Amino acid sequence: MEGGGRECVVPKGSEEEQPSAKRQCRPEEEQPCLVDPLELRSAILHSLKEPLVLHGYLAPRQGGGGGGWPCLQWDVDEWMQVFGDSELNFRLAPRLGAGDTLAAPQWERECLKCVMTFEHFMDWVKGVTSCTTTCGREVNCDTHWAYFDYYYLRCLAGKGRLHQAMDWGALGFPERGVEESTLWVGSPGANTPCHIDTYGCNLVVQVSGRKRWVLFPESQSGGLAATRIPYEESSIYSGAGFPRPSLHAHPALAATTPHVVTLEPGDALLVPRHWWHSVENLEVAVSINTWLEVPQDGAERVREALVMFQVASLCHGVTWVDLVRQVFNPNMLDVASMTSSSVLNLLMHKALSPRDNSAGEPNADSDGASASEGTGDSSPEGVPGASQGPGRWQDAEWLARHSIERVPSMPFAQYLQGIQGSEGAKSKAKVVVEGEEEECGYSSDLKLLIDAFTDRRVIDALMAALDDKIEARELRRKANAPAERLVHHSAQPARVSQ
Numbered sequence: 001m002e003g004g005g006r007e008c009v010v011p012k013g014s015e016e017e018q019p020s021a022k023r024q025c026r027p028e029e030e031q032p033c034l035v036d037p038l039e040l041r042s043a044i045l046h047s048l049k050e051p052l053v054l055h056g057y058l059a060p061r062q063g064g065g066g067g068g069w070p071c072l073q074w075d076v077d078e079w080m081q082v083f084g085d086s087e088l089n090f091r092l093a094p095r096l097g098a099g100d101t102l103a104a105p106q107w108e109r110e111c112l113k114c115v116m117t118f119e120h121f122m123d124w125v126k127g128v129t130s131c132t133t134t135c136g137r138e139v140n141c142d143t144h145w146a147y148f149d150y151y152y153l154r155c156l157a158g159k160g161r162l163h164q165a166m167d168w169g170a171l172g173f174p175e176r177g178v179e180e181s182t183l184w185v186g187s188p189g190a191n192t193p194c195h196i197d198t199y200g201c202n203l204v205v206q207v208s209g210r211k212r213w214v215l216f217p218e219s220q221s222g223g224l225a226a227t228r229i230p231y232e233e234s235s236i237y238s239g240a241g242f243p244r245p246s247l248h249a250h251p252a253l254a255a256t257t258p259h260v261v262t263l264e265p266g267d268a269l270l271v272p273r274h275w276w277h278s279v280e281n282l283e284v285a286v287s288i289n290t291w292l293e294v295p296q297d298g299a300e301r302v303r304e305a306l307v308m309f310q311v312a313s314l315c316h317g318v319t320w321v322d323l324v325r326q327v328f329n330p331n332m333l334d335v336a337s338m339t340s341s342s343v344l345n346l347l348m349h350k351a352l353s354p355r356d357n358s359a360g361e362p363n364a365d366s367d368g369a370s371a372s373e374g375t376g377d378s379s380p381e382g383v384p385g386a387s388q389g390p391g392r393w394q395d396a397e398w399l400a401r402h403s404i405e406r407v408p409s410m411p412f413a414q415y416l417q418g419i420q421g422s423e424g425a426k427s428k429a430k431v432v433v434e435g436e437e438e439e440c441g442y443s444s445d446l447k448l449l450i451d452a453f454t455d456r457r458v459i460d461a462l463m464a465a466l467d468d469k470i471e472a473r474e475l476r477r478k479a480n481a482p483a484e485r486l487v488h489h490s491a492q493p494a495r496v497s498q
Contacts, residue, residue, distance in 0.1 A: 035402050041172030044201065044270055045294060047393050051215050051259055051275060051407040054268040058170050058205065071165035071288075072207055072266055076122055079286070082158035083118035088185075090114045090121065090146040092131075092139055095189040096432065099420050102241025103249040103431050105193035107230060109325055112139060114146065118185075121146065125187045125284050145189035145281070153178045153288070168290060171203060171268060176290050184287040194224065194238035194245075194278035198300050200291045202271035206263035209285025213269060214242065214415070215259040215407060216276035221456075223252040224276055228454040229447055231311045232329040233304050236456075242278035244419060246431045247412075258415045259407040263287075269407075298355030302466070303459050305350035308335060310453040312343045314446065323443050327450065351466060 034057055035043075060068035071078075091111035096102070112133040116124065123129045130140045153159055159178050168176040196218065216224060225239035240250040247253055262282065263269055271277055273294055312335050315327055328336045338346070392398045399406060452458070 033402055035404070037169060037172040037174075039172075043393055044172065044203070044292065048270060048272055050217075050394075051213075051261070051272060052270045052393075052399070053261055053263065053405040053407060054171070054270070055266070055403040055405065057268055057403070058266055067164070067167045068170060069166050069205065069207075069266075071162065074165070074208075078161075080119055080122075082156055082161050084157040085117055086157050087115045087117060088121065088148045088151075090116055090131075090148050092133065092144045092146045094432075095143060095145050096244055097430075099430070101244045101246040101248075101416075101420075101431050103246050104239060104241050105237070106191065106241075107193065108330055109230065112137065112144070114139065116146075121148070121185070121187075122284075141187055145187045145191070147184070147186040147190035147192075147281075149184045149186065149190075149192065151183045151185075153181045153183055156183070166205075166288060168203070173203070173290070173292065176292075181288050181290045184285075184289070186281045186285060188281055188283050190285075191243045191280040192278060194240060194242040194276055196221075196226075196236040196274055196276050197271075197291065198234045198236060198274070198304060199297050200293050201273045202269075202277075202289055202291055204263070204269040204271065204287055204289040206265055206267045206269070207286040207288055208265050210262050210264055210282040211285045211287060212243070212260065212262045212280045212282055213271075213407070214278045214280075215271065216256055218274040218276070220256045220276070223250075223254075223256040225250055225252070226456070227451055228307060228311065229327055229450055230329040230332075231307075231327060231335070231450075232332050233308065235329075238276065238278075241432075243280040245416075247416065248431055253412050256412050257409045258412060259409045260415055260418075261405070261407045299463070302351050302355070303463055305347050306459050306462050306466075307454050309343060309347040310459075311335070311450055312338060313340070314450055314453060316340055316343075318446070320443075323446070326443070327447070352470070 040054075040057075058069040058072060090113070091108060092114055093106040093111045112135065114131045114133045116131055120129065120131070124131050124146065125141050127141055130138045131146070132138055153162055156162070162178050166178070166181070168174065168181075194214070194216075227237055227239050230237065240246075240253055245253055261269070273296065311327070315324065315336060318324055318327075318336075324333070324336050335343075396406060
């Protein structure tokens with residue numbers, strides 16, 4: 001775990017400067033002043049608009065900082081006690097050669113599947129053993145990567161050990177714990193396709209190993225080939241082949257400016273709401289994250305219900321199994337089998353229910369109730385820099401003094417050159433095309449319709465019309481309410497005087 005007393009700099013013009021700012025640390029005379037957890041909470045929920053990395057925030061702290069993250073010090077044996085003999089479902093895909101790029105992501109539906117214990121996985125990544133996939137294929141770590149991802153910690157056999165080994169209070173969220181956290185374990189090359197999470201914002205702790213994050217603001221969606229195929233609630237995917245996208249397949253990427261950082265053990269990353277992100281393990285790595293609700297989630301749930309209705313309606317009656325598998329992510333296949341009436345009922349329930357916009361604020365009875373004192377744009381008294389307002393979170397000098405790093409951006413060509421490396425740049429690169437054969441007209445037309453009907457502009461227009469209709473109905477109900485009461489009152493039988 002990274003300690004205090006360091007200033008992190010990147011030597012200009014060095015080979016290691018990009019695509020991820022590799023920090024070189026030198027001692028400082030003064031110990032860094034860490035931001036109070038209450039102010040961190042306030043900034044994360046209300047102020048921060050760009051990704052930030054926090055260094056040295058996960059050690060035990062006084063003043064509401066919690067008990068730290070002892071699991072950062074765990075060795076393999078301690079993790080084996082947490083996992084026990086549980087069988088873990090890994091997905092596997094081919095590793096890329098130097099200079100290779102992808103025409104499309106390594107989608108989950110195209111991955112091989114393998115069941116391993118954690119101990120078996122650690123032997124596998126060392127090359128001691130191979131694994132047998134569910135289709136009977138022998139696979140080793142030299143040719144493939146493996147990822148055990150998006151797994152809720154509450155489902156682990158040894159989750160009890162984790163309760164005292166991680167504390168989100170260090171970052172201002174003491175009410176969150178094992179029950180609200182997910183685990184990501186993978187070998188070198190394991191990756192997540194570039195996507196936006198439509199709900200909330202994301203806090204990530206790098207527990208062990210190194211992981212490269214590539215992020216884009218939502219304003220650059222036009223260059224990322226945004227799509228709802230494969231359909232998954234709360235995920236908007238990029239059709240580009242991250243983490244090694246091909247400019248030949250997606251030339252619009254050239255105009256983007258990715259923000260790139262490599263997380264080291266002990267780092268914490270904030271991914272703000274609606275930022276695109278792709279993730280790749282550079283070595284065997286373990287990460288833990290939690291998604292934080294924000295007030296906008298109520299409206300986003302309605303948008304997601306509209307997207308679900310569009311996709312399910314367009315695919316109703318499609319019996320071609322391979323096409324259904326292409327349109328729906330594996331965890332959403334139940335939507336493909338829903339009847340029209342079930343889809344409509346689900347839409348009515350989600351779109352017309354009252355919206356909860358209180359997300360992100362703990363209730364008065366929770367252990368984190370005091371944390372709500374620091375929410376909003378104002379800062380708690382006594383917090384360093386509190387008098388300067390939220391603008392200090394854009395002040396590079398202030399951030400550096402508090403061991404917080406802005407994730408640097410760069411031209412896309414510089415990023416691509418960095419991930420290919422010097423050897424890859426010299427070699428003859430090839431574009432890897434995985435998965436389905438060339439699409440037939442029907443398949444291509446259906447996907448085009450889905451992309452059009454789920455386009456953010458279409459969903460926003462539907463959302464605006466829906467809000468207008470709901471508001472008009474409520475006004476009519478209020479206008480009719482006095483007349484209804486009058487009719488009801490006049491219909492009462494007259495009282496007989498005593």
